[in-house]
Amino acid sequence: MFQLTRRGALAAGLMLAATAGATAQETPVKGGILNMIAQPEPPMLMVGLNTQGPTLYVGGQIYQSLLTYGKDLQPLPSLAKSWAVSPDGLTYTFTLQDNVKWHDGKPFSADDVVFTADKFLRESHPRWRLIAATYVESITAPSPNQVVFKLKKPFSAFLYAFELSSFPVIPKHLYDGTDYRTNPANQTPIGTGPFKLKEWKRGSYIHLVRNEDYWKPGKPYLDELYFRIIPDAASRAVAFEKGTVDVLRGGDVEGFEVRRLVKLKDVESTTSGWEVYGPLVFMQLNQRKMPFSDKNVRKALMHAIDRDFIVKNIFFGLGKAATGPFASTTLYYTPEVTAYPFDMAKAKKLLADAGINPGDYSVKLMPLPYGAAWDRMAEYIKQQISQLGFKIDIQGVDAGGWSQKTSDFDFDMTFNFTYQYGEPALGVARHYLSSNVVKGTPYGNNQNYLNPKVDALLAEGASAVSKDVATKAYAEAQKILVDDVALNWLYEMQNVTINRQKVKNLVNTGIGLNQYMDEVWISK
Amino acid sequence: MKFFQRYAKNYGALIGLGILIVVAIVALAAPLLFPVSPWQSVGDPLLAPSEDPAFPLGTDMLGRDIAAGLAYGARVSLLIGLISTAVAVVIGVSIGALAGYYGGRIDDVLMRFTEFFQTIPAFAMAIVLVAIFNPSITSITLAIAIVSWPPVARLVRGEFLSLRSREFVQAAVVIGQSGPRIMFTQILPNVISPIIVTASLMVATAILTESSLSFLGLGDRNMMSWGFMIGAARTMLREAWWMSVFPGVAILLTVLAINLIGEGLNDAMNPHLRGRKD
Numbered sequence: 001m002f003q004l005t006r007r008g009a010l011a012a013g014l015m016l017a018a019t020a021g022a023t024a025q026e027t028p029v030k031g032g033i034l035n036m037i038a039q040p041e042p043p044m045l046m047v048g049l050n051t052q053g054p055t056l057y058v059g060g061q062i063y064q065s066l067l068t069y070g071k072d073l074q075p076l077p078s079l080a081k082s083w084a085v086s087p088d089g090l091t092y093t094f095t096l097q098d099n100v101k102w103h104d105g106k107p108f109s110a111d112d113v114v115f116t117a118d119k120f121l122r123e124s125h126p127r128w129r130l131i132a133a134t135y136v137e138s139i140t141a142p143s144p145n146q147v148v149f150k151l152k153k154p155f156s157a158f159l160y161a162f163e164l165s166s167f168p169v170i171p172k173h174l175y176d177g178t179d180y181r182t183n184p185a186n187q188t189p190i191g192t193g194p195f196k197l198k199e200w201k202r203g204s205y206i207h208l209v210r211n212e213d214y215w216k217p218g219k220p221y222l223d224e225l226y227f228r229i230i231p232d233a234a235s236r237a238v239a240f241e242k243g244t245v246d247v248l249r250g251g252d253v254e255g256f257e258v259r260r261l262v263k264l265k266d267v268e269s270t271t272s273g274w275e276v277y278g279p280l281v282f283m284q285l286n287q288r289k290m291p292f293s294d295k296n297v298r299k300a301l302m303h304a305i306d307r308d309f310i311v312k313n314i315f316f317g318l319g320k321a322a323t324g325p326f327a328s329t330t331l332y333y334t335p336e337v338t339a340y341p342f343d344m345a346k347a348k349k350l351l352a353d354a355g356i357n358p359g360d361y362s363v364k365l366m367p368l369p370y371g372a373a374w375d376r377m378a379e380y381i382k383q384q385i386s387q388l389g390f391k392i393d394i395q396g397v398d399a400g401g402w403s404q405k406t407s408d409f410d411f412d413m414t415f416n417f418t419y420q421y422g423e424p425a426l427g428v429a430r431h432y433l434s435s436n437v438v439k440g441t442p443y444g445n446n447q448n449y450l451n452p453k454v455d456a457l458l459a460e461g462a463s464a465v466s467k468d469v470a471t472k473a474y475a476e477a478q479k480i481l482v483d484d485v486a487l488n489w490l491y492e493m494q495n496v497t498i499n500r501q502k503v504k505n506l507v508n509t510g511i512g513l514n515q516y517m518d519e520v521w522i523s524k
Numbered sequence: 525m526k527f528f529q530r531y532a533k534n535y536g537a538l539i540g541l542g543i544l545i546v547v548a549i550v551a552l553a554a555p556l557l558f559p560v561s562p563w564q565s566v567g568d569p570l571l572a573p574s575e576d577p578a579f580p581l582g583t584d585m586l587g588r589d590i591a592a593g594l595a596y597g598a599r600v601s602l603l604i605g606l607i608s609t610a611v612a613v614v615i616g617v618s619i620g621a622l623a624g625y626y627g628g629r630i631d632d633v634l635m636r637f638t639e640f641f642q643t644i645p646a647f648a649m650a651i652v653l654v655a656i657f658n659p660s661i662t663s664i665t666l667a668i669a670i671v672s673w674p675p676v677a678r679l680v681r682g683e684f685l686s687l688r689s690r691e692f693v694q695a696a697v698v699i700g701q702s703g704p705r706i707m708f709t710q711i712l713p714n715v716i717s718p719i720i721v722t723a724s725l726m727v728a729t730a731i732l733t734e735s736s737l738s739f740l741g742l743g744d745r746n747m748m749s750w751g752f753m754i755g756a757a758r759t760m761l762r763e764a765w766w767m768s769v770f771p772g773v774a775i776l777l778t779v780l781a782i783n784l785i786g787e788g789l790n791d792a793m794n795p796h797l798r799g800r801k802d
Contacts, residue, residue, distance in 0.1 A: 256759050313569045313585055372759055375741070380586050383563045394745035396659055 026504065030221050032522035034503065035245040036513075037236055037252050038206060038227035045197065045206070046186045047168040048116070049124055057249060058206055058227050060164050060514040062103075063191035066094055066113065066147075067162040069510040071275050073331055073422045075159050076509065079113075079169055079192060080147075089154035089465035096145040100215040102171050103190045110141035115172035117149070124180055127426070131161050156464045157425035160331075163276060164514050166421070194220035194518035203229055214518065221521035237261060246503050246522075249513050250274070250495020255316035255373060258496050266501045271318075271494040273512020278327030278420040278427070279495075281319075283381070283488035286412050287448045291361045291390070296354035298485035302340035303347035304384045311491050314376045318496060322489035324482045325428055329492075329510075330420045332461070332474035337482035347388055358389030366395050368415040369402055377415065377490075406442035417493060418443050422510065424474055425462040432477075432486050433458060449486040530792040537788020543781035547774075551598035558592035562748040566592075573766050582766040584757065590766060594774050597750040601778060604665050604734045605727040611669035613723050616676025621707050623677070624684025635681070638674045646671040650733055654742045661744045664737060668730045679722055683715040717793035724786035728779045735775050750775050 038054045047059035066080040075083070080094040100108035118139045121128040135155045140148050151158065161167060169192065174185040189197055192215070195208035206227040210220060228245055230236045237257045239245045241264065253261065262269040285292035285301070292298060307321035326333040351358060363385075367378035382392050392413075397405065405411050420427035430436050434455050436445040457477040464470035481487075497513060499506055502523045509515045531537055550557070560566055565587035566579075573582040573590075581590040623634040641649075653667035687693060688711065696706045735751030737743055743752045750771040757767030 254759060256763070260762070313587075372756065375745075376586060376756065378745075379563055380565070383561070383565065386561075387564075396741070396745050 026523065028221050028504070028519075028521040029524060030521070031223050032221070032524075033224040033226065034222050034247065034517070034520065034522065035226045035228060036247045037239070037245050037249065038229055039236065039249075039252050040231070041203065041229045042206075044186055045189045045200075047164065048120055048170050049181065049186065051125075051165045053251070056165050056514045058208075059168070059189065059191075060193070060511075061195040061208055061225060061516050062189045062193045062197060063164070063168040063170075064193050064516060065162055065164045065167045065169060067159070067167075068515060069160070069163060069276050069422060071272055071510045073160075073275060073329070073510055075162075078162075079108075080162075083159070085159070087465075089156070090151045092149040092151070092158060094147045094149075096147065097215055098145065100192050101213050102173075102192060103196045103211060104171075104174075105213070106171070106173055108169075108171075108192050109144045110147045111144075112172045113147045113169055114139050114141045115176055116167070116170045117147075120170045120175060120180060121167065125166070127166055128161065131155070131158070154463050154465045155425070156462060156467075156470045157423035160421065160423040160426060163421065164511060166426075193516045195222075195225055195516075198224075205229060216518055220516075220518040222517065225517070233257075240498065243500070246500045247506065247513070248496075248498040250497060253498075254371070255318055258318065258498065259316055261498055262496065267498060268501050269496050269498045270507055271496055273497055273507035273510070273515075274493075274495050275329040275510035276422045277511070278329045278422065279417050279493040280322055280325075280327045280420060281415065281417040281490045281493055282322070283490060284406070284411070284414050284416050284447045285488060286409065286446075288409065291356060291358070291363070292412070292447075294354060294356065295484055296350050297356060298488060299340065300347040300350040300388060301385060301488055302485055303343045303350065304388055305381055305488070305490070306342040306384075307491055308342070310377055310380065314373050314380065315491070315493075316373075318494045319491040320494070322491050324478050324489060325432065325486065326424060326474075326478060327420050327492050329422075330428065331423055332471055334475045334478055336475070337478050340485075344387065351388060359391070362391040362393070364393050364395045364412045366397055366402060366405060366411050366414040368417075369397060369399050374415065403442050406446055407440055409439065409446055409448070411446075415490075416442065424458070424477075429458045429462065432481060447487060449484070451480065451484060451486075454480055454484075454486075527792055531788050534788040534791050536784045537791070540781040540784025540788065543777055544785060547598050547778050547781070548602060550595050551602050554592075554595035554599055558589065558595055560589075560592070562588060562592040562596040564588065570760075570764050572764075581770050582764070584753075584767050585760060585764070590753075590770055593748050593753050594750070594770060596748040597753060597771060597774065598778075600661070600744075600747050600749040601731045601734060601775075604661070604668065605730040605782075608665045608668035608672065608730045608734075609723050609726045611666070612673040612726060613676055613719065615669065616673035617680050617712075617719065619673070620677040620680025620682075621684055621712065624681035625688055625703065625707050625711070627685070627688075631681070634677075638677050641671070642674045644671075647733065647736065650737060651740070651742060654737055659737075659742050659744055661747055664734060664742075664744060667737075668733050671733075672726055672729065676719065676722060676726075679718055680715060683718065684711055687711045687714055717789075721786055721790045721793065724782060724789055728782040728786070731775065731779055731782070 038058055040054060042052060042054040042058055044050050045055060045059040045062060047055060047063045064079050066078060067075045068078045070076055079097055081097045083092065083094045085092055096110060102108055122132050135151045135153060136149060137152045138150045142148060171190050174190060175183055194211050194214045196211050198209045199207040208225040210223050214220060230239055233254055237253045240248050240261060261267065285298055287293050311317060311319045311321060323335055324337045365378055365382055368374045378394055382394055386392050406414055418427060431445055432449055432454055433445060434450045437448055438444055454477055457473045461470045461473035464473060497507055504521050504523060505519045508519060566589050567576060567583045567587050569583060569585050569587040571579055571583040574580055579589050583589055619634050619638065623631040650667045650671050653670060654663055657663035693706060693710055696710050734749065738749045738751030739755035741755060743749050753771040754768045760767055
């Protein structure tokens with residue numbers, strides 16, 4: 001009945017081979033303390049209830065998900081050691097690791113996974129709730145180390161819904177039948193990960209220690225993890241320079257500091273480890289009214305903005321110009337779409353040919369209030385667009401104001417960036433589906449892009465059983481979206497992880513530092 | 525004529541006046557000197573001063589001309605300085621004159637009102653006002669005016685209190701002049717000198733306040749101002765000192781010039797100091 005694909009086992013083998021290759025020259029040594037920064041201080045460490053960056057960073061050492069993903073976005077085993085998909089794409093069977101224990105000593109079993117998927121996350125996780133309601137028919141545990149998801153209809157992205165921020169496994173014995181948000185266990189997180197919470201001194205540090213009963217024998221290598229809380233950006237850079245912390249995550253220090261710190265001695269840096277998230281920055285133009293309801297205007301704006309200039313001179317080179325709706329790391333990405341090179345003359349010609357007199361329109365630009373670089377980008381874009389003849393005013397708002405105005409469609413022009421989660425159905429389609437023109441979130445189809453053909457193609461991609469069908473549908477969708485300029489894509493963000501060279505094996509997967517650090521070690 | 529002679533004896537005041545005139549000319553002539561908007565990228569980013577003769581003061585991270593920014597920033601600084609001071613003086617003089625002339629309960633009410641404003645730190649209140657009314661050149665000017673009138677009110681009230689019992693005022697009352705007329709035609713002309721001296725210093729404070737607001741990102745996002753230039757350049761201080769140093773020097777010189785002028789006016793107008801320098 002089942003045609004078991006051996007993807008899981010194969011991937012596991014590949015990862016072992018990769019690890020072996022990386023550590024061939026040097027043998028990992030046990031012991032040591034790794035110092036990092038949690039910025040800003042997370043509100044809690046319970047990953048199932050809060051998925052902000054710092055919560056995932058710290059909580060990812062405590063909680064684990066069924067799967068994790070490589071830098072090439074291949075699913076890799078985590079709490080599930082192997083998995084199989086039925087040929088009709090409707091049944092997913094996960095086989096769990098053996099001898100896994102919760103931090104409080106209770107055994108971990110398939111019941112915990114069923115509880116997590118069917119009760120906990122269905123209630124408390126917006127993305128899982130949507131997937132579960134739309135696609136999942138039943139979740140069962142036929143044996144203590146097997147979980148079976150049966151789907152109502154095929155969903156090609158389903159295997160990508162088990163990443164840490166989407167599917168952390170929660171202990172049933174602590175949460176079943178309680179009010180999740182007020183459960184005291186939220187303060188003393190109990191997971192299956194390589195590190196346990198020892199102490200959280202608010203405003204100062206979060207201290208994790210080695211889980212002696214960890215299910216991977218001999219792991220983790222490190223004894224202790226400290227996540228320091230340092231509210232001031234300049235002090236964070238100094239802490240790294242002085243060696244108080246060994247690792248800086250993307251965003252811990254400002255872009256101009258990154259450029260300086262990566263040049264220090266004994267320091268290495270990488271932009272990998274964000275492949276799953278693939279943050280893409282775009283300009284959102286409200287298509288409900290003129291001038292942006294005319295796609296020639298949106299095209300003209302694409303030509304009028306030098307995206308390489310933005311990356312190089314405003315964001316300190318930490319990124320690359322976007323070519324379309326998919327980040328280049330996201331599955332099914334194709335570069336074969338219409339290009340919009342920087343060309344002011346062409347932009348003006350497009351407007352003239354469409355019979356548009358830019359002077360007739362006065363437009364408000366609402367920048368994203370995330371700091372100096374974003375303000376510079378607003379100034380640059382304002383200047384470029386006013387060269388076309390539009391009257392344009394920058395309207396400064398705070399973070400709450402931005403979120404509210406964007407959610408209420410009360411904008412002409414704004415910036416935004418979102419994670420893509422590796423799979424278009426999870427992180428990309430939401431901006432273009434006409435069914436997602438809903439108030440209340442700044443991360444939907446707030447610009448009001450409506451195209452039934454794109455809706456159909458995105459649905460076809462999401463429900464495809466074969467990879468070829470999905471590839472074809474998504475390639476076609478990308479072509480149309482780029483021709484329509486559904487959003488004015490600017491650039492793919494790159495986050496730099498900086499660490500002292502003595503810290504080994506830090507970034508191994510496509511979720512980077514959110515990956516539990518059971519393979520990380522410090523050379524003496 | 526005598527006034528100018530007395531003023532000219534103070535060399536500092538003359539230098540201040542000279543600097544201010546230069547700043548004012550640059551501000552007025554900005555569109556002629558720099559026909560392209562100061563927000564427009566005109567050259568390569570981060571050109572050091574005189575690296576390219578076209579940009580003697582260099583360019584910023586977006587390739588905008590620093591010199592153009594300074595010229596247009598002078599417009600904003602002077603405009604906000606003058607208008608906010610004018611508004612503050614009108615409010616301050618009206619309240620101070622009413623309180624000082626009528627005294628009694630009116631005085632009590634108006635002075636408690638003034639004290640209410642004086643107890644709140646001026647800059648903190650300016651930030652709150654600008655944040656509430658959204659940063660724009662109008663809201664910034666008004667916010668600065670609102671936080672800077674109380675000293676004027678107190679000064680004018682004090683002068684009115686002492687002048688209203690003088691003989692010439694009593695004479696005016698006896699011949700039947702109305703209250704407002706006495707205030708404006710008899711007393712006010714005698715209070716003009718301290719008001720002018722205070723106001724000249726308030727212009728300097730207003731320019732500093734506007735710069736600080738812009739530095740914090742609460743400036744008018746569509747107007748180039750010196751404080752904004754420094755705020756934007758702050759992160760690049762190690763790489764491009766010229767981006768923050770030149771607007772800083774512009775603020776320093778302008779504020780210094782106005783203070784020198786204030787000092788000079790004080791010397792020239794204050795009868796008690798007449799002959800001090802002789």
